[in-house]
Amino acid sequence: MKKTIFSLALGTFGLGMAEFGIMGVLTELAHDTGISIPSAGNMISFYAFGVVIGAPIVALFSSRFSLKSTLLFLVTMCVIGNALFSVSGSYLGLAAGRLISGFPHGAIFGVGAIILSKIAPPGKVTVAVAGMVAGMTVANLVGVPLGTWLGHEYHWRYTFFLIAAFDALVILSVLLWVPKLYDKTETKLTEQFHFLKKPEPWLIFAATMFGNAGVFAWFSFVKPFMVNVSGFSEGGMTIIMMLMGLGMVLGNLMSGKLSGRYSPLRIAATTDLVIVASLLLLFAFGEQKTASLVMGFICCAGLFAFSAPLQILLLQNAKGGELLGAAGGQVAFNLGSAIGAYFGGMMITLGFSWSYVTLPAAILSFSAMTSLLLYAHLKVKTRRASERTA
Template sequence: MKKSLISLSLGGLTIGITEFVMMGILPDVASDLNVSIPIAGYLISAYALGVVIGAPLLVIGARNYPPKKTLLILAAMLAFFNSLSVIVPNYELFILTRLLSGLPHGAFFGVGAVVASRLADKGKEAQAISIMFAGLTIANLIGVPIGTYIGHHLSWRYTFILIGIFGILTFISLYFWMPNLSSNDRVSMKTQMQLFKKIEAWLVILITAIGVGGLFCWISYIAPLLTEISGFDAANVPYILILAGAGMVVGNIVGGKLADTFPPSTTLITLFLLMALDLAMVFFFSSNPYVSLFLVFSTGCISFTFIASIQMLMLQVAVGAEMIASAAIQASFNIGNALGAFLGGLPLIAGFSYASPNLIGIGMSLMGVLFTVLLVQRKKAALKLQTIKI
């Protein structure tokens, strides 16, 4: 495996812990800062908002810089802003540092996805991108459980010290292992922004933000789901999250191969239906601890098979504007993060059980099917029109 791809994967690891560890330590943060769990859930939404803001702005600002320099700056931001979370004195300032921590997320993956595809062997572009995103899965397999354990048994602030260290390691690996690629952005920003005039691009954004957002209805409240519904002791949650991480590792590997083998739209429709079915099982059967353990693995697995197919789908739509398109996907993914955490929290605020957010997730997954079908129909209509003209 190329060291340059490993450095991108390490960045994905740092980002993955940053994004997903909050789900594991949410009860600890809520207790320490004296807020309810649904209110603490807005910390997840704040991070997602930071991604949405930072993804397009930082990609646009970095368009004239070499990819390596851009990635180094983004890695430095990851380390610095996460380190600020160690010293926040209250909930309000924690909201701010979480937002700042999200700023480099989308731009890192946006630039990284284009760089990974340039470094890949021909015909293996999706698999190269999946190597970068493998960092996210490793984060959920190892980093998030460790961060959750630290947050529960010591202090959630120590968890953010760990994230800061990984941010520094990402910077170092990029400095030594990433080649000095030339900027591949020869298209003006005005031309690139034409991407957002394409209905197909907006459909991919909706597929990501709404469809994949169903995942976050589940994972945002996974800790109280496991303790209040499945009956596990809070001390066991970090170990159970390893199952989710293992599922994500498997899903990411399978997803990369699927994206290089089958049409992305066919893969996505199948996966959204499987996700809806899986979330329904989570709602009905999480009270059984043994079934709950299986569902933690299966839901994690299905959720990460989406990534490569969605990335490739957007790159197909965005010829000539790949970097801004890739960043837009990350922004969309985190709109889904924010929506899942927010909408999933509404039934909790209304007094329903910690299994109820999964019902919202089912609806969002089925909306993903609808938007994917609309995209397929639009592509078929455009191809038919092109054939008639010829």
């Protein structure tokens, strides 16, 4: 089982490099291809749209094939998408590469979780899935800074060629270490959608989408922000991206530690409040290097501390359709990436300075807080109604 977890963690490591690696080479990409930085930021949105399209399609058709075959197909798409992106010279080719590389993202997490649920001993599934997801957080700590360094010292295309080559090795690990299993669910497909009749999961989807959109409105343009607002050199971005990645790792660990003491809703709401405050402080004090690093670190830590409790809330409110709920969470997360990148870039397109990308970021994050408060109000109202009935 350990080899299977390691193989899946390698897969999520590659996904993390592909999704977040572009932030560290955004200016190099724009200069090399002759497009504006906001237009280059659209490549973040194209990846997210790939996730939005891919997750539900694979969820519907994966039962026809073995989970191993499905996983091999998905990782092969990662290789093709990142390779296409690394060699394309046109905007259309770049967009297609990002769309293809994003298509397998959510599905890989879903298929990997099903595989681990079938081979892990009772009571060890959560730990096994956490091991798989760890690849994503390690990618932000090690892989993304490495990609940033490659893009700055040599060429941004080397970054994505490296990701494609790494994904080719992931294919080999899947062939060697992932067993051949099938997912034959007894629940009818139509019944798996029944949980969507209630408003609670939609409010959690909204919180996931707006929360991620808020962070990505700023983080999509972290390099030009740190260079043009905070005054760091482009060469220093490797260390900065490593610091942001460390924040994501620690945020994920902190959320896990707190889950034993507080409810997922309280953790998510408190974390979102911290994110909103850090984004507003980035706007006010972004010109000070120390302040921008500290607030950026807190914001990135909040992103992953915010995600875990929302996933738990989704599972709690998706009875009978847990896998579709998890896929929907990935769709909401990446749709938020696209929305955030769009609104952050729009501020630059409208002629505002780079510091202003934090304002739509804070507004979007506050919208996530509103969704969580509505969810809490609805749960209290439902509980009181059931108590009166009893």
